[in-house]
Amino acid sequence: MAARVALLTPFASPSVRGNAITVERIARGLRARGVELRVWDLSVAAEASMERQVAQYAPTLVHAFHAYRAGPLALRLARQAEIPLLVTITGTDVNHDLFDPERAQVVRRVLEGAAAVTVFDPSMAARIVQALPDMAARVTAVPQSAFFEVAANAWAPALALRRAPGPILLFPGGIRMVKNPLFPLEPLDGLTPEYPGMELLYVGPILDPGEGEKLLRALGSRRWARHLGAVPHARMRALLEATDVVLNCSISEGGMANSVLEALALGRAVLASNIDGNRSLVEDGVTGFLFDGPAEFAEKCGRLLAEPDLRQRLGEAGRERVHVRFSAEREMDGYLGVYGRLAPALRPA
Numbered sequence: 318m319a320a321r322v323a324l325l326t327p328f329a330s331p332s333v334r335g336n337a338i339t340v341e342r343i344a345r346g347l348r349a350r351g352v353e354l355r356v357w358d359l360s361v362a363a364e365a366s367m368e369r370q371v372a373q374y375a376p377t378l379v380h381a382f383h384a385y386r387a388g389p390l391a392l393r394l395a396r397q398a399e400i401p402l403l404v405t406i407t408g409t410d411v412n413h414d415l416f417d418p419e420r421a422q423v424v425r426r427v428l429e430g431a432a433a434v435t436v437f438d439p440s441m442a443a444r445i446v447q448a449l450p451d452m453a454a455r456v457t458a459v460p461q462s463a464f465f466e467v468a469a470n471a472w473a474p475a476l477a478l479r480r481a482p483g484p485i486l487l488f489p490g491g492i493r494m495v496k497n498p499l500f501p502l503e504p505l506d507g508l509t510p511e512y513p514g515m516e517l518l519y520v521g522p523i524l525d526p527g528e529g530e531k532l533l534r535a536l537g538s539r540r541w542a543r544h545l546g547a548v549p550h551a552r553m554r555a556l557l558e559a560t561d562v563v564l565n566c567s568i569s570e571g572g573m574a575n576s577v578l579e580a581l582a583l584g585r586a587v588l589a590s591n592i593d594g595n596r597s598l599v600e601d602g603v604t605g606f607l608f609d610g611p612a613e614f615a616e617k618c619g620r621l622l623a624e625p626d627l628r629q630r631l632g633e634a635g636r637e638r639v640h641v642r643f644s645a646e647r648e649m650d651g652y653l654g655v656y657g658r659l660a661p662a663l664r665p666a
Contacts, residue, residue: 320662322347322354323376323394324490325367327386333522333547334491336407338575341550342464346649348640352656352663358597364390368566370398375465378403381427384410384434385420388427401432401659405459408571408594409495411436411444428452432659435652437572443607459651460597461573462584462643467557475544475555483514484613484622487560489553489576490567492544493525497590498532500566502539505616509541512622517542517564520556553579562621562629563587566614570594578643581605581635585629588614604635 324344328337344356355374359365371394372378380403381391395402404427414420415428427432428449434456436442442456477483486505490496498519509515519542523529528590536542548556557563563580567590570577577598580587587605589595599605606621608614621628657664 319340319353320377320660321374321379322352322378322656322663323371323374324354324356324380324382324420325387325391326358326382328360329356331549332360333550335575338550339407339461340382342462343652345464345651346645350649350653350665359387360389368394370445371494372398376400378656380405383407384424384427385414389423392427401428403655403659404428404434406429406434406436406441406571408569411441412569412571415444415448425449429659431455433457433655434504435655437461438594438597439501440597441572457651459648459655460643461575461578462648463579463639464645465554465579468551468555472552472555475559478559479513481516483512483516484561485559486562486564487515487556488517488519488564489501489521491521491524492519492529492532494528495568497566497568498528499535501564501614502535504611504618507615508619508622515541515622519544520548521549554583557583557585560585562618565589565595567592573597578639582639584632584636586631587635588618604638605631607643609658
C-alpha cells in the first residue's frame with residue numbers, strides 16, 4: 318500500500334486566511350517532492366464525513382495544522398488507525414489557547430498525544446516546553462518560506478496604486494483583535510499633514526465582526542485609509558510590489574507571519590511590532606524596523622516615508638535574508654525529515 322499523508326486544516330484554499338495559505342504552500346511543495354497527500358478542510362465538511370473519508374484514504378501519517386481547531390479530530394483519527402500524528406503549531410493555538418482556561422486542556426491533550434510537533438520558530442518551541450517540559454524532544458522548528466501564485470493577468474487596483482501621488486502603506490491580514498488593526502491609525506494621524514497623498518490600505522477578510530465594525534467606523538473619518546477586503550492570494554504579489562511600507566501590528570504571531578515573510582521576499586520595507594514572531598524575520602534597522610509603542614511607530618514610520626533610500630536598503634536586506642534562511646527547499650527538507658522519523662515508509666528515497 319502506498320505511503321500517504323492526510324493533512325487536516327481549519328481552513329484551506331481558496332480561503333485567504335493564514336492557515337490556508339500555509340497549508341497550500343506546504344502541500345504543493347510536498348507533492349513536488351513525491352509525497353502522496355490529501356488535504357481536508359474542517360470549515361467545509363462535517364467531522365463524521367471526514368472521519369469516513371480519512372479512514373478510506375488509509376494514510377500512513379496524519380498531519381494537523383492548529384492544535385486546538387484541527388488537533389482533536391486529528392488525534393482521534395491517528396489513534397483509530399494506530400498511525401503517528403504530527404501537529405504544526407500555527408499561532409493562536411500556543412500563544413493563546415494553550416494558556417486559556419477553557420481551551421488549555423484540549424491543546425495539552427493534543428500536544429501530549431502527538432508523535433511530533435513542528436513550529437515555525439524556536440520561540441514557539443520555548444513556549445510549549447515552558448508549559449509542557451516533557452515535550453522538548455518532540456518539538457522541531459521548521460521555518461516557513463514564501464510562495465507566490467502566478468496571476469492570470471495584471472490587476473487594475475495594483476496598477477492604479479503604482480500611479481498614486483503619495484506613499485502607500487499596507488496592512489495585510491484578517492481583521493481580528495490579535496492583529497491589532499486599529500493601532501496604526503492614531504500615530505498616522507500625525508503624519509498625514511506631511512504626506513497629504515499617503516494611503517493606508519487594509520487587505521484581508523473581517524474575521525471578528527466586532528473588531529471589523531470598530532475599524533470601519535474609525536476609517537470613516539479618515540479619507541487616507543480604507544479597507545480593500547479579502548484579496549485572492551494570487552493578487553498579493555502585485556499589491557505588495559505596489560506598496561512602499563508593509564505594517565504588522567500584531568499582539569502575537571505563530572512564529573512568523575506569512576505577510577511579513579512575503580513582503581521581505583519582495584524587498585518591501587517592513588515596520589512590525591516587537592514580538593517574538595516578528596523578531597524571527599525582522600532585525601531592527603537591518604531587515605526592517607520594529608516598534609514598541611505608538612511614539613516609536615510614528616517615528617520609524619516617518620523615517621521610512623521620508624527616506625526612499627532607507628526603504629530600499631532595508632527591503633534588499635530583507636530579500637537577501639529570506640533567500641538565505643527561508644527557502645522552500647529548507648522548508649520541505651524540514652517536513653520530510655520529520656515525516657521520515659515518524660513513518661519510515663515516508664523517508665525520501
